Amino acid sequence: MATFEITGASAADMGLIRSWAEEEGWNPGDSDRFAFVVADPEGFLVGRRDGEPVTCVSAVRYGAGFGFIGFYIARPDVRGQGYGIQLWRAAMERLDGRLVGLDGVVAQQDNYRKSGFLPAWNNIRYEGAPQGEDDGGAEIVDAACLPFGVLAAYDRRFFPEPRDAFLSAWTGLPGRTALAAVRDGRIEGLGVVRPSSGAHRIGPLYAASPQVAAALLRRLAQHAPGGLVALDAPDANPRATALCEGLGLVPTFETARMYTGPAPRIALPELFGVTSLELG
Known part of the structure; x- marks a missing residue:
């Protein structure tokens, strides 16, 4: 009879998790995992059958009251055998007592509802080379030039x-580029572009206005081969989806942002692209 155990992820496991996510078509950033483990070194779990990794999940703790689930994957050849749900329960136990969020494929919404998650909005992935000229009015600078406390x-x-x-x-x-929009000494936008196996991923994209968001997006795209980028825009901010469509980007993928309680209060009208579908 096969044995199944759940352990923390090793550095080698993190590379494997990234490759599994790539196989699912999620197009994770090439170096995202190095930032992920900084967020919560113990927040990545692997399920092993007879010592061999067959499932993974992230259950990352933020502060004292928030957590985020991601990378919930069972290897195709073991699906339906109960290994995934065992790992899911371990992840949720790790985040017990916290408000928990996740970005899941829309088809799995009903399953997440059974675990107490409620939909807040959908993130729509737009891809392409943004069209037009900069007209944001703010100065675009290297984010590394700003005091980190400001960021x-x-x-x-x-x-x-x-x-x-x-x-x-x-x-x-x-390998990645972070740009900030500054006007009259105040930060009005922030965006990061990073290499991926497909279109370079942009996230986050924060901006005080669609014009500033467009300027940042176009400037970030200059750091991607052929200007091709992918951005996960929350449909709860209609200005974000309208911006992407106005720049000639096309929708290619969709996930559901869900929480175990009321959605946190954030500056949603200024959120044009989420940071990461895996860690929020």
């Missing part, structure tokens, strides 16, 4: 708990 305080407007260590890695890893 962290700005990020807190869009996320329910501080995540400074993650943000530092996410914006500063080699």
